[in-house]
Every structure is written in C-alpha cells, then in structure tokens.
Amino acid sequence: MNLAPLVRSVILGAWRAEPPPLSLTAEELAAVTPLLRQTHAENLAWWRVRGTPLAETEWGRALADTYRMSVLRNALQARVMVDAVERLREQGIESLVVKGWAVARHYPAPGLRPYGDVDLYVPEGQLEHAQVVAKGLPRDIDVQSTTLYEVYAREFETLAERAERYEVEGSVIRVLGPEDHLRLLCLHLLDHGAWRPLWLCDIAAAMEQRRPGFEWERVLYGSPRVADWVLCALCLAHVLLDVSIADTPAEARVQTLPRWLVPTVLRHWELGNAFSTRHHFGVLLRRHWRQPPRLVEALRLRWPDPIRASMFCRAPFDGSSRLPYQFRTALASAPAIAGQFRSALLESPAADAGQTGRADLEREPGSGAQ
Amino acid sequence: MKIKARTDDLIVQEVADETLVYDLKSNQAHCLNSTAAFVWRRCDGRHSMEEIVRLMQAELNTPASDQLVSVALHQLQKAQLLEEKVPTSAVSRRELARRLGQMGAIAALVPAVLSITAPPAAAANSVGCLANGNPCPSATSCCSGKCVNSICSP
Numbered sequence: 001m002n003l004a005p006l007v008r009s010v011i012l013g014a015w016r017a018e019p020p021p022l023s024l025t026a027e028e029l030a031a032v033t034p035l036l037r038q039t040h041a042e043n044l045a046w047w048r049v050r051g052t053p054l055a056e057t058e059w060g061r062a063l064a065d066t067y068r069m070s071v072l073r074n075a076l077q078a079r080v081m082v083d084a085v086e087r088l089r090e091q092g093i094e095s096l097v098v099k100g101w102a103v104a105r106h107y108p109a110p111g112l113r114p115y116g117d118v119d120l121y122v123p124e125g126q127l128e129h130a131q132v133v134a135k136g137l138p139r140d141i142d143v144q145s146t147t148l149y150e151v152y153a154r155e156f157e158t159l160a161e162r163a164e165r166y167e168v169e170g171s172v173i174r175v176l177g178p179e180d181h182l183r184l185l186c187l188h189l190l191d192h193g194a195w196r197p198l199w200l201c202d203i204a205a206a207m208e209q210r211r212p213g214f215e216w217e218r219v220l221y222g223s224p225r226v227a228d229w230v231l232c233a234l235c236l237a238h239v240l241l242d243v244s245i246a247d248t249p250a251e252a253r254v255q256t257l258p259r260w261l262v263p264t265v266l267r268h269w270e271l272g273n274a275f276s277t278r279h280h281f282g283v284l285l286r287r288h289w290r291q292p293p294r295l296v297e298a299l300r301l302r303w304p305d306p307i308r309a310s311m312f313c314r315a316p317f318d319g320s321s322r323l324p325y326q327f328r329t330a331l332a333s334a335p336a337i338a339g340q341f342r343s344a345l346l347e348s349p350a351a352d353a354g355q356t357g358r359a360d361l362e363r364e365p366g367s368g369a370q
Numbered sequence: 371m372k373i374k375a376r377t378d379d380l381i382v383q384e385v386a387d388e389t390l391v392y393d394l395k396s397n398q399a400h401c402l403n404s405t406a407a408f409v410w411r412r413c414d415g416r417h418s419m420e421e422i423v424r425l426m427q428a429e430l431n432t433p434a435s436d437q438l439v440s441v442a443l444h445q446l447q448k449a450q451l452l453e454e455k456v457p458t459s460a461v462s463r464r465e466l467a468r469r470l471g472q473m474g475a476i477a478a479l480v481p482a483v484l485s486i487t488a489p490p491a492a493a494a495n496s497v498g499c500l501a502n503g504n505p506c507p508s509a510t511s512c513c514s515g516k517c518v519n520s521i522c523s524p
Binding site: 065068069071072075076079109110111 | 381383385388390391392394399401486487
C-alpha cells in the first residue's frame with residue numbers, strides 16, 4: 001500500500017474547524033496511523049475521523065485517547081512556556097515565543113497540534129544570561145538568538161516590533177508577527193527536509209489565518225534566494241494540501257516548481273520517522289551494528305535528500321540535478337558519520353534496543369516536535 | 371460532611387463534553403464524562419453529598435441522582451481526585467446503568483472516570499523507534515530492527 005497519498009488525504013484540511021469529509025476505510029486508517037504517530041500528526045487523523053464510524057474502530061478509539069493526552073500535554077507545556085517567559089522577564093529579558101504554542105494556536109482545538117519544545121528568541125546581547133536562567137528551570141527551554149541560524153536570521157528588535165501579545169495562564173507572552181512566523185515556518189520546513197506532514201499543515205494553517213494588512217514584503221524580505229525558498233514551501237502547501245495561493249507571490253512560482261520537490265516530500269511521508277536524521281542514524285548504527293544489510297539500509301537513509309542538500313548548499317530550487325549538492329552535503333557529513341561509526345564500535349549495540357516510551361506527560365510528544 | 375475535590379497538582383482541560391484531568395503527582399490522566407464532571411465541580415468544600423444530589427436533581431433533572439452522585443464520588447475517590455475519603459454506595463456502574471434503563475433514562479448518565487493512557491503504538495521512544503508490538507512501516511522504525519507483517523517484533 002502506498003502510504004504517502006493516504007497521509008495526504010488524512011491531513012488534508014485537518015487544520016480547519018470544518019475539514020472536508022474523509023473517505024477512508026478502517027484498513028487504510030490502520031495502515032496510515034503508525035506513520036502519522038511517528039510524525040506526531042495522529043491528532044489530525046483524530047480530528048478527521050471524529051464523528052464518523054471510523055471513530056468507533058480500535059484505531060479510532062486509540063486516536064481519541066492520544067488526542068486527550070495531547071490536550072493535557074499541551075496544557076502542561078503552556079504552563080512551562082509561561083513560567084519560562086516570566087522567569088526571563090524577572091531578569092529583565094523579554095522573549096519571543098516561536099513555533100510550539102505559537103503554531104498550535106492556529107489549530108481549531110486544543111491539543112490538536114502537539115508540541116514538545118519551548119523555543120524562545122531573546123536579544124543577542126542577553127543570550128548568555130537567558131541561557132543561564134533557562135538552565136535553572138525544571139524543563140528544557142531552548143533560548144536562541146534570532147541570528148543563530150543564518151537562513152532565519154533577523155534582528156530581535158525588528159521581529160519584536162511586529163510581535164503579537166497574547167494572554168496565557170494569566171501572563172502576557174509575545175509571539176512573532178504573522179509574516180515573520182510564516183517565513184520561519186517555511187524555512188524550518190525545508191531546512192529539515194519537510195519530512196513531517198505536520199509542518200506543512202502549520203504553514204497551511206498560518207496561510208489561511210492571514211488577516212487584512214498581511215505584508216508579503218515582510219515574509220519575502222532580504223536575499224532573493226531565501227525568499228524563493230519561502231515561496232517553494234508555500235507552493236508545497238498548495239500542491240499537497242490544496243491551500244489557496246491565489247493573489248499571493250507564490251501563485252506564479254508554482255508553475256516552475258522543480259520536479260524533484262514534491263516527490264521528495266512524498267517519499268519522506270512514506271518513510272515516517274525512518275527518515276534519517278543525524279541523531280536517528282547514530283541510533284540505527286548502534287542497533288544494527290552486527291547486521292550489515294541493516295547498516296546498508298541505515299546508510300541509504302542517511303544519504304542527503306534533495307531538499308536538505310539544497311538548503312545545506314544554499315542552492316536555488318531549480319530544475320538542475322541535485323546530485324552535486326547531495327554529494328557535497330554527504331561529504332560534509334562524512335566526518336560526523338565516521339565519528340558515529342567510531343561511537344557505535346565503542347558502545348554496546350543493545351544499549352538502545354531496550355528503550356521504550358513513557359506514556360505520561362513527561363514524555364515529550366517527540367524529540368523535536370516543534 | 372462537605373466534600374472537597376483536589377485542586378493542587380492537577381491540569382484540567384475541558385474538551386467537548388469531557389473533562390480531562392492530569393494528576394501531576396501520580397502522572398495519571400483521567401477522562402470524566404459530564405455526570406462525573408458535574409459532581410466533581412461541585413465538590414468545592416461547600417457542598418455535602420446530599421446537597422450535590424439536590425443540585426443534580428434541580429439542574430440536570432436526572433432520576434436516581436443519589437445513586438449517580440454516590441457512584442461518581444466512588445469513581446473520583448478511586449482516581450484520587452478528592453481531598454478526603456467519602457462514604458459511597460457499593461452500586462456498580464453496570465448495576466446503575468441497568469437501573470437507569472428500567473427508569474427509561476439513558477445509560478450515558480452513568481458517571482465515568484476513565485484512565486487515559488497513551489496507546490502502546492504511540493510509545494515511540496525518545497530516539498524515535500517503536501517498541502515491540504507496535505505497527506511499523508519499515509524495519510528501521512522498530513527498536514528491534516524487525517518489522518514482521520507490519521508489527522515490530524523481537
């Protein structure tokens with residue numbers, strides 16, 4: 001069974017209060033749910049099946065339970081976020097909430113969009129102080145400078161002037177303005193190879209919640225190449241999730257989208273979390289150390305995909321072959337891969353095999369479920 | 371005796387007709403249906419069991435309110451959502467559903483405090499692999515590295 005189209009049909013419109021009717025069999029739901037689980041998009045499946053006969057199936061009931069847990073997890077994370085913002089504020093550091101809660105608020109029900117991380121932008125000059133404060137907090141808070149990642153880089157003050165204020169748990173938090181946030185979501189999606197369907201839904205939700213006065217210039221500022229990446233991400237939301245890009249700068253770009261782009265995303269969706277990040281690769285190496293065929297498979301998954309390779313090489317998204325970029329990226333990763341092989345040699349191959357999940361709120365909804 | 375529900379170390383969320391409660395002390399999650407939630411909300415330290423029964427009769431116009439409240443308190447107590455122990459009747463939920471049926475009332479009124487657990491299939495570990503017994507799309511998804519008939523196997 002080809003699962004990527006099923007993933008697509010399940011998440012289609014799932015960020016809306018009234019998603020379109022879902023045409024799915026119980027067998028298809030059973031086949032696609034594990035994939036959605038691995039990529040933290042299972043609540044979107046629940047949103048689509050609720051109120052249908054599928055909700056009464058074994059998988060439907062399991063999805064309902066997972067959704068309930070997600071509602072509670074997000075509520076806990078919101079507390080964690082507010083606590084972190086307040087603790088920084090006490091130290092004279094004003095922060096901006098990015099991704100996580102700021103993305104989840106676009107969805108029509110609490111818990112629908114799970115998030116495990118609290119990412120906060122702080123002014124460059126206060127980063128060290130903020131990191132010390134964050135270390136003193138009981139949970140992992142990722143405080144970052146707005147210029148940490150080159151492709152997202154923008155002065156804190158520039159972002160702060162368009163930030164929006166929300167009252168959460170009795171505190172005021174600030175999130176990126178809609179334009180800055182959409183830009184960030186697009187670049188973040190591509191930077192990670194667009195492997196999580198949820199990230200594309202985030203873009204879809206942000207796109208559909210644009211308000212009058214939305215400034216496209218602010219989304220597409222600066223380097224034309226970076227602006228083009230943003231447009232390509234918007235085109236992906238259009239092609240794969242039917243998000244309207246009429247009367248937007250992305251409208252023209254969709255006609256010239258490189259042929260490798262959409263198939264790459266669908267391939268990732270087919271793989272779920274088997275898509276190999278550096279961290280995942282290290283785990284696979286240790287796990288399959290004595291099984292050469294599995295090692296080969298792990299290595300194959302580690303081969304840079306066209307999207308990440310293009311982003312790594314800061315390459316244009318055009319019709320030219322991605323192979324040179326993929327080789328360059330692979331070459332650049334070689335020392336890290338060699339290091340991982342060395343580590344795998346030294347560590348027990350069984351070290352990770354016994355790990356199982358924790359079903360409580362302490363378990364993040366997934367490492368990096370931003 | 372006035373009954374008081376726990377309020378500390380709890381995360382409470384209301385979703386549709388359910389009240390979801392996470393106990394930060396025990397790491398247990400519960401789902402209260404509307405009857406159980408009605409009773410729990412009125413356990414504010416100002417109402418006794420008899421008063422809650424009267425409130426239920428007045429506000430929900432339910433038959434057998436005394437039994438509904440008693441079963442709800444029993445369930446809430448079991449879930450450790452009350453501050454103190456309260457004497458409750460030994461009527462089971464099944465028996466209560468039968469009695470309600472005889473009175474022409476719907477079984478959905480029966481109070482329910484259900485434990486929620488993330489289903490095993492959701493238990494991908496922190497490095498993103500699935501434990502044995504979980505459905506899998508490929509061998510690399512499984513901690514064991516074996517995906518037999520789409521199920522992670524040892």
